[in-house]
Amino acid sequence: MSQKPGSTAGRNAAKPAKILIADDEAAITTGLSAILEDEGYSVDVVEDGQSALDALSAERYGVVLADLKMPKLDGLALLGELQQRAIPTECIIITGQATVDSAVQAMQQGAYDYIEKPLNAEKLNRLKALIPKALDKYHVQQTNRELASKLEGLTHYAELTGQSDSMRSVYQIIDAVAPSTASVLILGESGTGKELVARALHTKSDRAKGPFFALNCAALPKEILENELFGHEKGAFTGSISEKQGAFEMSSGGTIFLDEMAEMPTDIQVKLLRALETKQIRRLGGKKEISVDIRILAATNKNLQKAIADGELREDLYYRLAVVEIDLPPLRERADDIQLLANEFLGRFSQQNGKLITGFDDAAWQWVMSYHWPGNVRELKNAVERAVIMSRGTTIGPADIIPRHLRNGGEMPAALTIPVGATAAEARQQLVLRTFASTSGDAARTGKVLGLSEREVRSELLELLNGTAERSESDDGVPDMQPDRKKEPAPAAKAPAKKPLAKKGR
Ligand SMILES: Nc1ncnc2c1ncn2[C@@H]1O[C@H](COP(=O)(O)OP(=O)(O)OP(=O)(O)O)[C@@H](O)[C@H]1O
Numbered sequence: 109m110s111q112k113p114g115s116t117a118g119r120n121a122a123k124p125a126k127i128l129i130a131d132d133e134a135a136i137t138t139g140l141s142a143i144l145e146d147e148g149y150s151v152d153v154v155e156d157g158q159s160a161l162d163a164l165s166a167e168r169y170g171v172v173l174a175d176l177k178m179p180k181l182d183g184l185a186l187l188g189e190l191q192q193r194a195i196p197t198e199c200i201i202i203t204g205q206a207t208v209d210s211a212v213q214a215m216q217q218g219a220y221d222y223i224e225k226p227l228n229a230e231k232l233n234r235l236k237a238l239i240p241k242a243l244d245k246y247h248v249q250q251t252n253r254e255l256a257s258k259l260e261g262l263t264h265y266a267e268l269t270g271q272s273d274s275m276r277s278v279y280q281i282i283d284a285v286a287p288s289t290a291s292v293l294i295l296g297e298s299g300t301g302k303e304l305v306a307r308a309l310h311t312k313s314d315r316a317k318g319p320f321f322a323l324n325c326a327a328l329p330k331e332i333l334e335n336e337l338f339g340h341e342k343g344a345f346t347g348s349i350s351e352k353q354g355a356f357e358m359s360s361g362g363t364i365f366l367d368e369m370a371e372m373p374t375d376i377q378v379k380l381l382r383a384l385e386t387k388q389i390r391r392l393g394g395k396k397e398i399s400v401d402i403r404i405l406a407a408t409n410k411n412l413q414k415a416i417a418d419g420e421l422r423e424d425l426y427y428r429l430a431v432v433e434i435d436l437p438p439l440r441e442r443a444d445d446i447q448l449l450a451n452e453f454l455g456r457f458s459q460q461n462g463k464l465i466t467g468f469d470d471a472a473w474q475w476v477m478s479y480h481w482p483g484n485v486r487e488l489k490n491a492v493e494r495a496v497i498m499s500r501g502t503t504i505g506p507a508d509i510i511p512r513h514l515r516n517g518g519e520m521p522a523a524l525t526i527p528v529g530a531t532a533a534e535a536r537q538q539l540v541l542r543t544f545a546s547t548s549g550d551a552a553r554t555g556k557v558l559g560l561s562e563r564e565v566r567s568e569l570l571e572l573l574n575g576t577a578e579r580s581e582s583d584d585g586v587p588d589m590q591p592d593r594k595k596e597p598a599p600a601a602k603a604p605a606k607k608p609l610a611k612k613g614r
C-alpha cells in the first residue's frame with residue numbers, strides 16, 4: 109500500500125505531495141494521521157483554520173482535510189481563502205451530519221469532496237479511495253501549471269522566435285509531442301517556419317542525437333526521390349555500380365522531414381505508407397527487408413483536402429502522417445511577433461554586415477507593422493537584410509525597408525486589365541507576372557496563389573522574357589510590375605532578373 113502515494117507523486121512531481129489535517133478534535137486528528145501515515149502519506153496536523161491557512165501558504169500540500177466547524181476560520185472560509193490566494197491544494201471537507209448542506213455548498217465552491225462524521229470503517233475506506241484521486245487531480249493540474257508557466261513569457265523556443273499566443277501554443281504542442289514517435293504534419297503558408305518547427309520536434313526528442321534528414325518532395329524528380337528515400341542495390345539500374353543507403357537507413361534512430369509532402373508521386377506514397385506501417389524497407393532492386401527506426405515529420409502548404417479529392421494524395425497516407433497536426437498561422441496574424449522578429453533580424457544582419465544600426469525609425473515601423481507579409485517570416489527576414497545592406501545611417505528608414513514596387517502609392521493595383529484581342533496565353537502570362545510582382549518575386553508563392561507549379565511559373569516568366577516581352581510596353585499596355593532587383597537579390601527571383609520588362613514611371 110505504501111507504494112501508492114510514492115508512485116502517484118513519482119510520476120508527476122519530484123517530491124510526494126503532503127497531506128494536511130485541520131481539525132480541533134484531537135481524537136480525529138490522531139486517528140486520521142495514524143491511518144494515513146500507515147498508507148504511506150506524509151501528514152501534518154493543525155488545530156484551527158487560521159493555522160491551516162498559514163501552513164498551506166508556507167508549504168505545498170496536495171490535499172487538505174478540513175473540518176467544516178473549527179475555531180478562527182471555518183472550513184468554508186478556509187476554502188475561500190485558498191481560492192483567493194490561488195493556493196492549488198485540493199480540499200476535502202469533513203462535516204458533521206448537521207452541516208451536510210454547508211459541505212455541499214463547499215463542493216459547489218470548489219472543494220474536491222466531503223466526508224461525513226463519524227469516521228467509521230466505511231467512511232475511512234471512502235476517504236482512502238478519495239485521497240489518491242484528489243492527489244492525482246492536484247498533480248495533473250500542477251503539471252499543467254508548470255508547463256504553462258514554463259511557456260508563459262517565452263519568446264524563443266529551439267530556433268523559433270515568437271511571443272504571440274499562437275506561437276506559444278505551437279511551443280506547447282511541440283513540447284508535448286516531441287518525446288513521442290508520433291508522426292506530425294506541419295501546415296502553414298510558405299515562410300511561416302515549418303522547417304524550423306520540424307527541427308524543434310527533432311531536437312526536443314530522444315532522437316536529437318540521431319540524424320535529421322530533410323527531403324523536399326517537390327524539388328526532386330521521382331526516381332531521385334525514391335532513391336534518396338529507399339536507396340538501391342548494386343546494379344539496380346544502369347549506372348548503379350555500387351549499393352547506396354537511402355534516408356530510411358541512414359537516419360535510422362533519427363528523424364526524416366518530408367517537405368512539400370503533397371507533391372510526392374503516388375507510387376512513392378504507397379511505398380512510404382508500407383515503410384511506416386511495417387517499419388521495414390526494401391532498397392531499389394533489392395529483395396532483403398531492412399528494419400528501420402524512423403520518426404516521420406511532414407510539411408505542406410497545400411490544401412490537403414483538395415489534394416486528396418484530386419487523387420494526388422493518398423488518404424491513408426494522410427492519416428498516417430497527420431497523427432498530430434501543427435498549424436502555423438501567417439505572420440500577419442501574429443502582430444506580437446513582427447516587432448520581435450524584425451528587431452532580432454536587424455541585430456543579426458547588422459552584425460553580419462559590420463554595420464552599427466540602432467533600430468527602425470517611426471515611419472519604417474509603421475510600414476513594417478501594417479504590411480501584410482505574404483511571404484511571412486522569410487519575407488520579413490529578407491526585407492530586413494536588404495534594409496541593413498541599403499541603409500546609410502544608423503537607423504532604418506522607410507526607403508530602406510519598403511521594396512521599391514510598393515513605394516509611392518502603396519500597394520500594387522489589385523486588378524489586371526487585359527486588352528480585348530489578347531490571347532488566353534498572353535492573359536495567363538500577365539496574371540503570372542502581376543502575381544509574381546505582388547509576391548515580391550517569389551515564384552513558389554506565385555504558383556501557390558495561382559494554382560500552378562513553381563516550374564510552370566518560371567517557364568511562363570522565361571517565355572515572357574524570351575518572346576512576347578520583346579514587344580514594347582505600349583504594345584501590350586501592361587505596366588511594368590517587376591521590382592527593380594539590381595540591388596535586391598531575392599532568392600526565388602532568378603528567371604526575370606535582367607529583363608526587358610519595360611520600366612514605367614509610377
Ligand atoms: N519563428 C521564426 N523565428 C525565426 N526565424 C524564422 C521563424 N519562422 C521562420 N523563420 C525563418 O524564415 C525562413 C523560412 O522558414 P522555413 O523554411 O521554416 O519556412 P517554411 O514554412 O518551411 O517555408 P516553405 O513553405 O516555403 O518551405 C527561414 O530562414 C527561417 O529561419
Ligand SMILES: [Mg+2]
Nearest residue numbers: 302303367407
Ligand atoms: Mg519549408
